[in-house]
Amino acid sequence: MSVSAKKRWRALIVDDEELARHMIRELLQPHSEIEVAAECANGFDAVKAVAEHKPDLIFLDVQMPKLTGFDVLELIGDDVSVIFVTAYDQYAMRAFEVHAVDYLLKPIGRQRFEDALERAKSRLGEKMPSAQKLADSARPPQQFLERVVVKDGTRVTLIPIAKLDYVEAQDDYVALASQGKKHLKQQTIASLEACLDPNCFVRIHRSYIVNLERVARIEPYGKDSRLAILSDGARLPVSRTGYARLQSLLDERK
Amino acid sequence: MHPLFTRNRLGLYLLAWVPLVATSMYGLVSRGSLDWFRAAVLTVPVYLLYAFLCLSAWYPCRATPLGKVSFVRLLLTHLTAAVFFSFVWTRASDAYAYAILRPEELAALTRQFLPQVNAIFTVGVLLYLLSVAFHYVLIAMEDSRRAEAQAAEALILARDAELKALKAQINPHFLFNSLNSISALTSIDPGRAREMCVLLGEFLRLTLGLGEKTVVHFSEELDLLQKYLAIEKIRFGERLKTQEAIQEDSKACLLPPLLLQPLMENAIRHGIANLLEGGEVRLTAERQNGHLEILVENSWDPDAPPRRSSGMGLRNVKQRLEARYGKEAALHVMAEGDLFQVRLSIPLESEEKA
Numbered sequence: 269m270s271v272s273a274k275k276r277w278r279a280l281i282v283d284d285e286e287l288a289r290h291m292i293r294e295l296l297q298p299h300s301e302i303e304v305a306a307e308c309a310n311g312f313d314a315v316k317a318v319a320e321h322k323p324d325l326i327f328l329d330v331q332m333p334k335l336t337g338f339d340v341l342e343l344i345g346d347d348v349s350v351i352f353v354t355a356y357d358q359y360a361m362r363a364f365e366v367h368a369v370d371y372l373l374k375p376i377g378r379q380r381f382e383d384a385l386e387r388a389k390s391r392l393g394e395k396m397p398s399a400q401k402l403a404d405s406a407r408p409p410q411q412f413l414e415r416v417v418v419k420d421g422t423r424v425t426l427i428p429i430a431k432l433d434y435v436e437a438q439d440d441y442v443a444l445a446s447q448g449k450k451h452l453k454q455q456t457i458a459s460l461e462a463c464l465d466p467n468c469f470v471r472i473h474r475s476y477i478v479n480l481e482r483v484a485r486i487e488p489y490g491k492d493s494r495l496a497i498l499s500d501g502a503r504l505p506v507s508r509t510g511y512a513r514l515q516s517l518l519d520e521r522k
Numbered sequence: 523m524h525p526l527f528t529r530n531r532l533g534l535y536l537l538a539w540v541p542l543v544a545t546s547m548y549g550l551v552s553r554g555s556l557d558w559f560r561a562a563v564l565t566v567p568v569y570l571l572y573a574f575l576c577l578s579a580w581y582p583c584r585a586t587p588l589g590k591v592s593f594v595r596l597l598l599t600h601l602t603a604a605v606f607f608s609f610v611w612t613r614a615s616d617a618y619a620y621a622i623l624r625p626e627e628l629a630a631l632t633r634q635f636l637p638q639v640n641a642i643f644t645v646g647v648l649l650y651l652l653s654v655a656f657h658y659v660l661i662a663m664e665d666s667r668r669a670e671a672q673a674a675e676a677l678i679l680a681r682d683a684e685l686k687a688l689k690a691q692i693n694p695h696f697l698f699n700s701l702n703s704i705s706a707l708t709s710i711d712p713g714r715a716r717e718m719c720v721l722l723g724e725f726l727r728l729t730l731g732l733g734e735k736t737v738v739h740f741s742e743e744l745d746l747l748q749k750y751l752a753i754e755k756i757r758f759g760e761r762l763k764t765q766e767a768i769q770e771d772s773k774a775c776l777l778p779p780l781l782l783q784p785l786m787e788n789a790i791r792h793g794i795a796n797l798l799e800g801g802e803v804r805l806t807a808e809r810q811n812g813h814l815e816i817l818v819e820n821s822w823d824p825d826a827p828p829r830r831s832s833g834m835g836l837r838n839v840k841q842r843l844e845a846r847y848g849k850e851a852a853l854h855v856m857a858e859g860d861l862f863q864v865r866l867s868i869p870l871e872s873e874e875k876a
Contacts (some may be wrong), residue, residue, distance in 0.1 A: 282762075282793075285699070285702075285703070285758065285759070286755055286759050287702070287703040287707060287710075287756075287759075288699075288702055288703070288706065290706045290710060291702060291705060291706035294706070294709055310798050310800075327754065331695070331795070333795060333796045333798050333823070333826075334823070334826070335794065336800060355694075355698035355699045355702065356695045356697050356698045357695075358693040358698075373698070374698050374699060374701065374702035375698065375702040376705070426825070428825060463770040475584055
């Protein structure tokens with residue numbers, strides 16, 4: 269037998285309903301190789317518990333208050349096996365199928381559970397598909413991001429999109445400016461741009477996306493380039509193509 | 523487009539002109555002015571022209587719908603058109619006759635028709651007016667057909683809305699989560715599992731039963747709400763607290779069925795379910811000033827992103843209220859701090875009216 273068969277697994281159960289958590293715990297009972305390290309009733313606890321227990325496997329409910337299962341995955345990274353659990357969410361289910369992520373439907377049947385568990389074990393050490401890609405394909409068509417989740421250590425912050433002032437690219441990270449603070453998040457500016465409502469956010473520069481609501485005025489700056497002055501005084505460079513985009517959007521709004 | 527411009531209809535219309543053409547030809551032949559063939563060559567194109575000219579009556583007919591414009595204007599419009607077209611027709615027919623008839627035929631014809639020139643012009647006017655009448659009939663027929671189609675469509679739309687409302691009532695998310703709770707309870711607490719099965723069964727039965735009626739007593743709807751809340755309480759545990767203040771008088775009031783359940787479901791799905799520590803749902807109902815006043819309040823997280831399908835339930839309730847009571851009923855939504863309120867005001871109905 270392989271080593272992994274004897275390995276002890278640490279698992280996390282994340283669901284906001286106690287009975288649902290109990291259900292999974294019960295289904296895990298015959299599996300002595302799996303030890304439930306913690307149960308979490310919400311996403312915040314889950315993020316903390318992941319840092320604390322370093323689980324191998326997480327049973328993650330999709331619909332939870334404040335932080336959804338997708339948010340949690342985004343915050344904990346992709347080197348853990350996740351089995352999603354959902355009652356009914358056609359978009360999420362499609363996303364799981366597309367990205368070949370294991371998922372369970374409530375009510376959870378024993379056979380289906382065993383299958384998912386087997387698959388998850390066999391995938392040990394494989395990376396999960398990126399949470400962002402998963403969340404993107406689980407979003408219903410024509411819908412944009414409503415908030416961004418960022419993590420600073422184990423502290424999780426939710427930034428509602430309306431409170432996002434601008435985004436600045438910094439290598440593999442983006443700095444999200446909101447209410448005078450900057451939050452770092454590991455994401456490319458292009459992938460973030462794709463999730464934002466193009467009627468509210470404009471890519472004014474290779475490294476900047478701005479919330480149109482915050483733009484107070486545009487000033488010329490040197491040859492061929494301009495500065496966007498935001499209502500809080502921030503000054504962002506505007507490239508020539510960025511200026512064209514900004515103008516066409518402002519024209520549309522008139 | 524003119525309604526006669528389809529092959530079948532146009533054919534029938536032209537067929538109606540055939541007796542007229544035949545009579546005219548007979549008139550020409552019997553007086554010995556022309557032989558049958560020459561008579562046909564003359565009359566067929568002349569009447570064909572007028573048949574088409576008369577079709578143009580459709581446009582003034584449509585522009586002056588019966589009963590919507592004054593009689594004087596109606597008369598003036600169509601008489602003017604009739605005189606104009608008859609004039610054009612008689613002139614054109616004259617010119618055509620000159621062009622195709624031999625001199626001796628023309629002389630015979632002139633002898634025959636000169637005294638009747640005015641009569642022919644009058645016939646033209648009358649034919650045109652006949653066509654006007656015919657077009658009014660046509661328009662009335664089209665209108666009634668359209669009205670019928672519209673009524674049928676409205677009926678389908680109403681049914682559709684009803685079906686959607688029903689479907690929304692039995693939310694799949696609620697159903698699957700409840701089943702999962704039952705599944706979990708079977709080993710922890712078989713008694714409660716059975717209790718929840720019964721509750722769920724009753725809830726579904728009530729939903730289906732109430733959905734068939736057009737109006738129900740508030741007490742029946744209340745019964746459904748209580749079943750619903752009992753199920754959700756098992757699911758959410760400590761996180762869901764409920765409070766009720768129902769005035770006894772209000773229970774006999776009538777209202778459309780399954781109107782409040784979506785509100786209660788919103789309160790839980792968009793309110794309580796988004797709160798880490800849960801919250802409270804309050805239901806208040808009383809009779810006041812000839813109305814049944816219902817208030818659904820719940821704690822909620824103002825920062826929570828609007829979930830998809832949020833507002834669908836509210837819109838549906840609003841539409842149903844408007845459809846039944848018009849401006850008599852009201853629905854007010856208020857979000858203040860961490861409290862979300864939906865206030866319903868439904869005019870009291872007597873049993874007989876229902």
